[in-house]
Amino acid sequence: MFEATPLNQRNDTRQKxxxxxxxxxxxxxxxxxxxILGTLIYKGAPVISFEFLFTGPTKGMTAGGIFxxxxxxxxxxxVALIASVPLGIAAAIYLSEYAADNWFTRTINLAIINxxxxxxxxxxxxxxxAFVIFFRFGTSILAxxxxxxxxxxxxxxxxTRESLQAVPMAFREACWNMGATRWQTIRRVVLPNxxxxxxxxxxxxxxxxxxxxxxxxxxxxxxxxxLLPQSVFDxxxxxxxxxxxxxxxxxxxxxxxxxxxxxxxxxxxxxxxxLSIALRMYLRGKKKW
Amino acid sequence: xxxxxxxQAAELxxxxxxxxxxxxxxxxxxxxxxxxxxxxxxxxxxxxxxxKSTFLRSVNRINERLGYVRISGSIDVMGENIYDPGVELVQxxxxxxxxxxxxxxxxxxxxxxxxxxxxxxxxxxxxxKNEEDDIVEDALKTVLxxxxxxxxxxxxxxxxxxxxxxxxxxxxxxxVKPGILLMDxxxxxxxxxxxxAVEELIWELRGRYTILIVTHNMAQARRASEECIxxxxxxxxxxxxxxxxxxxxxxxxxxxxxEGRYG
Numbered sequence: 332m333f334e335a336t337p338l339n340q341r342n343d344t345r346q347k348x349x350x351x352x353x354x355x356x357x358x359x360x361x362x363x364x365x366x367i368l369g370t371l372i373y374k375g376a377p378v379i380s381f382e383f384l385f386t387g388p389t390k391g392m393t394a395g396g397i398f399x400x401x402x403x404x405x406x407x408x409x410v411a412l413i414a415s416v417p418l419g420i421a422a423a424i425y426l427s428e429y430a431a432d433n434w435f436t437r438t439i440n441l442a443i444i445n446x447x448x449x450x451x452x453x454x455x456x457x458x459x460x461a462f463v464i465f466f467r468f469g470t471s472i473l474a475x476x477x478x479x480x481x482x483x484x485x486x487x488x489x490x491t492r493e494s495l496q497a498v499p500m501a502f503r504e505a506c507w508n509m510g511a512t513r514w515q516t517i518r519r520v521v522l523p524n525x526x527x528x529x530x531x532x533x534x535x536x537x538x539x540x541x542x543x544x545x546x547x548x549x550x551x552x553x554x555x556x557x558l559l560p561q562s563v564f565d566x567x568x569x570x571x572x573x574x575x576x577x578x579x580x581x582x583x584x585x586x587x588x589x590x591x592x593x594x595x596x597x598x599x600x601x602x603x604x605x606l607s608i609a610l611r612m613y614l615r616g617k618k619k620w
Numbered sequence: 621x622x623x624x625x626x627x628q629a630a631e632l633x634x635x636x637x638x639x640x641x642x643x644x645x646x647x648x649x650x651x652x653x654x655x656x657x658x659x660x661x662x663x664x665x666x667x668x669x670x671x672k673s674t675f676l677r678s679v680n681r682i683n684e685r686l687g688y689v690r691i692s693g694s695i696d697v698m699g700e701n702i703y704d705p706g707v708e709l710v711q712x713x714x715x716x717x718x719x720x721x722x723x724x725x726x727x728x729x730x731x732x733x734x735x736x737x738x739x740x741x742x743x744x745x746x747x748x749k750n751e752e753d754d755i756v757e758d759a760l761k762t763v764l765x766x767x768x769x770x771x772x773x774x775x776x777x778x779x780x781x782x783x784x785x786x787x788x789x790x791x792x793x794x795x796v797k798p799g800i801l802l803m804d805x806x807x808x809x810x811x812x813x814x815x816x817a818v819e820e821l822i823w824e825l826r827g828r829y830t831i832l833i834v835t836h837n838m839a840q841a842r843r844a845s846e847e848c849i850x851x852x853x854x855x856x857x858x859x860x861x862x863x864x865x866x867x868x869x870x871x872x873x874x875x876x877x878x879e880g881r882y883g
Contacts, residue, residue, distance in 0.1 A: 358673055431687050433687075444674070499724075501720065501722065501724035502719065502724065502726055502727070504682065504724065505720075505724045505725075505726060505792075506711065506726075506740075507682065507685075507804070508680065508713055508717065508718040509713065509714075509717070509735065509736060509737035509740065509792065509793065510710045510711070510713035510714040510740065510741060510792075511710075511736075511740045511794060512710065512740075513736075515740050519736070519740070520726055524727060583669070591855065
């Protein structure tokens with residue numbers, strides 16, 4: 332009565348085949364990550380040292396460290412964050428909590444999605460035209476950071492809007508019915524409950540910003556600068572551009588040095604991503620509704 | 621009956637005249653003329669989609685959030701038309717508290733939930749801790765919750781049982797000193813025991829507040845209200861004393877609905 336029929340057997344074979352096939356494909360996904368990280372660690376780890384991280388390059392960049400580039404990347408990201416985070420969060424709050432659902436709002440939303448799809452080299456050229464030339468910032472940290480900020484603005488807006496919309500409508504109705512204004516509701520209930528998502532979005536933005544090359548290449552990052560930047564109107568070195576330079580532009584480069592630069596850059600990004608995941612898990616554990 | 625005479629003499633807490641309401645092109649309410657008496661419990665019954673919740677939600681103007689709602693006619697609360705241009709929405713909402721189908725405590729502590737309304741209306745002047753303690757105790761005692769939660773006021777409100785959450789949602793309205801409480805099927809998410817407890821509480825609040833309660837539960841309307849409104853397809857069919865409606869309904873539709881022939 333309960334023996335397998337030929338049809339059962341055929342279905343069973345088929346399902347095993349697909350489980351194996353789909354599993355293999357998933358396994359293949361990990362392969363590039365493992366290969367890239369493995370190569371970087373294998374070849375790059377030997378050059379990493381305290382000196383490598385905290386001194387400047389010497390001998391036409393074929394020796395010494397990467398400190399100006401490391402510091403430059405941190406500065407670029409920081410200034411970009413200062414510009415894009417308040418603006419992005421403000422815009423997201425307006426779009427999610429105040430704006431009526433009409434053609435104007437829909438146009439803005441469409442514009443944000445399109446902004447996210449613009450290639451980074453186009454952002455770079457916009458940055459040259461707008462910040463370097465029109466606003467006369469010159470090639471500087473400020474111009475490069477503002478270019479990065481515009482590029483990452485959609486990420487901040489979308490992440491913030493999504494976390495705001497994840498806060499249940501019932502909370503807002505509860506507040507409005509006690510006579511709270513929209514702003515009191517946002518300030519006391521919506522934002523405290525959305526802050527995890529917003530932070531996660533911001534941190535992901537940091538990691539994306541840190542790795543960008545094209546937008547800063549023409550707007551503020553330099554091949555080689557012996558001096559550290561003194562203000563946001565100076566140019567700076569940056570890890571991503573430095574990696575490009577030492578990998579392709581300098582003859583007689585020791586083989587391991589570019590791998591070391593790449594390892595530092597990717598560690599920064601991974602560190603940020605793990606921080607964001609950890610933060611999200613921690614705060615999600617505390618949240619209950 | 622002296623009580624009845626008193627009631628008739630009492631001012632109307634809510635009075636609507638020729639109230640029509642449209643969602644876009646769909647008309648949800650037709651020429652509603654209602655007078656809800658002050659200090660008593662009035663229940664609204666009727667099949668789903670008959671407009672009871674819509675009516676409730678226009679009394680505290682929460683419907684406005686939906687941009688496509690249009691209204692004609694007037695709603696007077698305590699003698700003032702709340703759709704008058706000079707009316708401050710925050711004052712309307714303070715006067716009229718609302719309890720929802722699903723309990724919606726804020727994800728903060730029990731104490732903070734009770735104080736939320738009080739705090740947003742006393743911004744700038746911070747109340748002393750004693751003052752706040754009194755407010756919390758008063759409100760929670762009124763909703764018969766004090767003894768259960770007095771030792772865990774700092775716990776998250778969302779960890780309470782649904783019945784306790786719903787009571788807390790009522791308690792949270794009281795420090796703002798509303799005159800009217802609107803309840804949109806306040807017991808439909810609760811089990812029979814919770815329903816009984818919340819009904820008991822609603823009965824307890826009678827006299828101090830004007831209560832308008834929408835319900836799908838005929839037995840509840842009969843047990844827990846003094847006057848009853850029967851609505852059908854956006855119109856008021858009948859509005860009488862509850863006892864009278866359930867014993868001698870004046871309209872055939874009312875009788876059919878009460879006896880469960882449709883719904």
